[in-house]
Amino acid sequence: MSALLEVSGVSVSFDGFRAINNLSFSIGPAELRAIIGPNGAGKTTFMDIVTGKTKPDAGKVLWGETSVSLLSMSEAQIARTGVGRKFQRPTVFEDQSVTENLIMALKANRSPWAVLGWRAKAADLDRVRALAEEVGLADALPRKAGELSHGQKQWLEIGMLLAQEPRLLLVDEPAAGMTLAEREHTTRLLVDLAKTRAVVVVEHDMEFVRRLNCRVTVLHEGSVLAEGSLDHVTANPEVIDVYLGRG
Amino acid sequence: MTRTFLAKSPSVLIFLLILALFTLGVTLLSEAYGVAFLSTSFIKTLGKTLCLCLAALAMDLIWGYAGILSLGHMAFFAIGGYMVGMWLMYARTEEIVVAALSNETLPATAEEIRNGIAGQIFGVVGASELPPIWIFAHSLPLQLMLVVVLPGLIALVFGWLAFRSRVTGVYLSILTQAMTLALALYLFQNDSGLRGNNGLSGLQNLPGLADVSQDNLSVWFFWASALALGLGYLLVAWIVSGKFGSVIRAIRDDEARVRFLGYSVEGYKLFVFTLTVIIAAIAGALYYPQAGIINPAELAPIASIYLAVWVAIGGRGRLYGAVIGAALVSLLSSWFTGGRAPSINLGIYTINWVDWWLVLLGISFVLVTLFAPKGIGGLFDLAQGLRRPDRKGAPLGPDDGALMEKEARE
Numbered sequence: 001m002s003a004l005l006e007v008s009g010v011s012v013s014f015d016g017f018r019a020i021n022n023l024s025f026s027i028g029p030a031e032l033r034a035i036i037g038p039n040g041a042g043k044t045t046f047m048d049i050v051t052g053k054t055k056p057d058a059g060k061v062l063w064g065e066t067s068v069s070l071l072s073m074s075e076a077q078i079a080r081t082g083v084g085r086k087f088q089r090p091t092v093f094e095d096q097s098v099t100e101n102l103i104m105a106l107k108a109n110r111s112p113w114a115v116l117g118w119r120a121k122a123a124d125l126d127r128v129r130a131l132a133e134e135v136g137l138a139d140a141l142p143r144k145a146g147e148l149s150h151g152q153k154q155w156l157e158i159g160m161l162l163a164q165e166p167r168l169l170l171v172d173e174p175a176a177g178m179t180l181a182e183r184e185h186t187t188r189l190l191v192d193l194a195k196t197r198a199v200v201v202v203e204h205d206m207e208f209v210r211r212l213n214c215r216v217t218v219l220h221e222g223s224v225l226a227e228g229s230l231d232h233v234t235a236n237p238e239v240i241d242v243y244l245g246r247g
Numbered sequence: 248m249t250r251t252f253l254a255k256s257p258s259v260l261i262f263l264l265i266l267a268l269f270t271l272g273v274t275l276l277s278e279a280y281g282v283a284f285l286s287t288s289f290i291k292t293l294g295k296t297l298c299l300c301l302a303a304l305a306m307d308l309i310w311g312y313a314g315i316l317s318l319g320h321m322a323f324f325a326i327g328g329y330m331v332g333m334w335l336m337y338a339r340t341e342e343i344v345v346a347a348l349s350n351e352t353l354p355a356t357a358e359e360i361r362n363g364i365a366g367q368i369f370g371v372v373g374a375s376e377l378p379p380i381w382i383f384a385h386s387l388p389l390q391l392m393l394v395v396v397l398p399g400l401i402a403l404v405f406g407w408l409a410f411r412s413r414v415t416g417v418y419l420s421i422l423t424q425a426m427t428l429a430l431a432l433y434l435f436q437n438d439s440g441l442r443g444n445n446g447l448s449g450l451q452n453l454p455g456l457a458d459v460s461q462d463n464l465s466v467w468f469f470w471a472s473a474l475a476l477g478l479g480y481l482l483v484a485w486i487v488s489g490k491f492g493s494v495i496r497a498i499r500d501d502e503a504r505v506r507f508l509g510y511s512v513e514g515y516k517l518f519v520f521t522l523t524v525i526i527a528a529i530a531g532a533l534y535y536p537q538a539g540i541i542n543p544a545e546l547a548p549i550a551s552i553y554l555a556v557w558v559a560i561g562g563r564g565r566l567y568g569a570v571i572g573a574a575l576v577s578l579l580s581s582w583f584t585g586g587r588a589p590s591i592n593l594g595i596y597t598i599n600w601v602d603w604w605l606v607l608l609g610i611s612f613v614l615v616t617l618f619a620p621k622g623i624g625g626l627f628d629l630a631q632g633l634r635r636p637d638r639k640g641a642p643l644g645p646d647d648g649a650l651m652e653k654e655a656r657e
Contacts, residue, residue, distance in 0.1 A: 051507060079509035091504045093497045100493045110510050112518040116491045164508065 010059030032194035037219035084166030090153035094146030105160035303573035311563030314499025319423030327528030328535030338454035378440030446542025562624025
C-alpha cells in the first residue's frame with residue numbers, strides 16, 4: 001500500500017531543545033490514526049511540520065502518489081494540496097456569519113483574482129446548507145460565528161474542514177469541551193471520514209481513542225515509542241512507564 | 248449580479264443618491280452655473296474634500312477591512328498629483344514659450360522650444376535641462392498612465408518585500424512611515440528632477456483652456472471628483488461585499504487560520520495594498536489641479552497619519568464612515584486653521600483656534616478611540632436600533648465577535 005503522507009527522519013529543535021527527534025510516520029490514503037503521548041511529546045510540533053508552519057532541521061515529508069516534498073511549500077500551498085487542520089481551540093472567523101465562514105472554506109480557486117469575481121451559485125449554497133446540516137448548524141447559517149456556543153464553534157470548524165475536502169485531516173483534540181452526545185457524533189463522523197481519506201487524531205482522552213478503534217501511534221520525547229492497536233500499545237511496558245503509568 | 252449587489256447593499260444606493268444631490272446642489276449654488284452663492288475657492292475646497300474622501304475610502308479598505316495600518320497612502324496621493332502636475336506644468340509652459348517665441352522673425356525650432364520650457368521650469372533650481380523623468384511630460388495620456396503605473400509599481404515592490412517577510416502590525420506601519428519620509432526627503436532635493444522644495448505650481452491653469460474661467464474649471468473639477476468618488480465607492484463596496492471581502496476581513500482577524508484554509512495571505516495583502524495605493528494616487532491626481540500647487544511637504548509622514556485619524560473618527564470597517572470622517576474632519580480643519588473660527592477670549596488667555604485645532608483633533612481622536620470605537624458611523628447603528636446583544640462580561644478579543652468571558656466559561 002502506498003502511503004499518502006510519509007514523514008521520515010524528521011528532527012527539529014527550538015533553542016537547543018529537541019522537540020522532534022528522528023521521527024518517522026506514514027499514513028495511507030484512507031486510514032484513521034490516533035496519536036497519543038504525554039505533554040511535550042511533540043504532537044503539536046508534528047502537526048506544525050506537516051502543515052508547513054514549522055520547518056524541520058532535517059528529514060523528509062513526502063506527499064501523495066508522486067511523492068512531492070511538502071517542505072518547500074508555504075502553509076497555503078500545503079492546505080491547497082489537501083491537508084486540512086483542526087485546532088484544539090476552535091478558530092472560526094467570529095465577526096462573520098456561519099455562511100460566510102463555510103463559503104470561505106469551500107473548495108474553489110484561492111487566487112485573489114478568482115475570489116474577487118466569485119459569486120455564490122445555487123450549487124455552492126446547496127453545498128453550504130448540506131454541510132451545515134451535517135454539523136447541526138442548519139438553523140444558525142445567518143448568525144455570526146462569534147455568537148455560537150463553544151461546541152457549535154467546534155462543529156463549525158469541522159464543517160469548514162469538510163468544505164475544504166482535504167485528503168488528509170489533522171485533528172487536534174476534537175473531543176475537548178464536548179458533551180457525551182457530541183463526542184459520539186464526532187466519533188461517528190471521524191470514522192466515516194476515514195473511509196475516504198486519511199485522518200490523524202491527536203487526543204489525550206483514552207476513552208475517546210478506544211472508541212475510534214484504530215491504529216495508535218505513541219509519541220514520546222519527539223519520536224515514535226510504539227505503534228499498533230490500542231490494546232497492543234497499552235500492553236507495552238515502555239508506554240506504561242512514560243505515559244499511562246503516570247495517569 | 249449587479250442588481251443583486253445593489254439590492255443587498257442599500258447603503259451604497261443611498262450614498263450615491265446623496266452624492267448626486269450634493270453635486271447638483273453645489274452646481275446650482277456655484278458662480279459659474281447657478282446663483283453664485285458659493286465662492287469659487289469654496290467649490291475648490293469641496294472638490295478637494297471629495298478627493299480626500301476617496302483617499303479615505305482606500306484607507307478604509309486596507310485598514311478597516313484588511314487590518315493593515317498603512318501610514319503611507321498620502322505619499323502615493325502626492326505622487327499621483329506630481330504625475331498629473333508634470334504634464335500641466337509642461338504643457339502650460341510650452342504655451343507661454345511658444346507665444347513668446349512667435350514674436351521672433353524666424354519660426355522657433357523644436358529645440359528652442361524645448362530649451363525654453365526647460366529654462367522656464369528649472370531655472371528656479373538652477374538647471375536648464377529637462378531631467379530624464381520628464382520624458383513623458385509632453386503627453387497627457389502617458390502622464391495619466393503614470394498616475395496609475397508608477398505608484399502601483401512602487402506599491403508592488405514595497406508590498407512584496409514587506410509582506411513576503413511577514414512584517415505585520417505596528418512594524419508595518421513604521422515601515423510605511425519610513426518609506427513616506429524617504430520619498431519626501433528625496434523629493435526635497437533639487438536634483439531629484441521635480442523642482443525640489445519649490446514643487447510644481449500653477450496647476451490650476453489647464454493648458455488649452457486659457458479662456459475658461461476658474462469659476463467654470465472649479466465646477467468641472469468638482470464634478471470629476473464627485474464622479475471619481477462615486478465610482479470608487481461602487482468599486483470598493485463591490486469588492487468588500489463578496490468572498491474577497493470575507494477573506495480580507497478574515498485576514499484582519501486571524502491570518503494564520505486563513506493560511507490553513509489555503510489562501511495566500513501575502514498575495515491578498517499585496518493585492519489590497521496595490522489597489523488602494525492606485526485609488527489614492529487617482530484621488531491625488533484630481534486633488535492637486537484644484538489645489539494649484541504641490542511640493543514635497545505634501546508627502547510629510549503626518550499627512551498619512553491624518554488619513555488614518557479621519558477613518559478612525561468616521562468609523563473604520565464601513566465605507567460611508569470613512570467618507571464622513573474625511574469630509575467632516577478635513578472641512579473642520581480648514582475652517583479652524585483658516586482663521587475663520589472665532590477665538591475664545593477667556594480673560595487671561597485667548598484660545599486661538601489656529602494653534603489649538605490640533606489639540607482639539609488629538610483629544611477627539613483619543614475620545615473616539617476610547618468611547619466610540621465605531622466612530623461616527625456607529626451613530627447609524629444606534630439610529631437603526633442595531634445595538635449589540637447583551638452577552639455579559641467583557642470581550643476576550645479585540646473584535647466585535649470575540650468570545651465574552653462568560654460564554655468562554657460555559
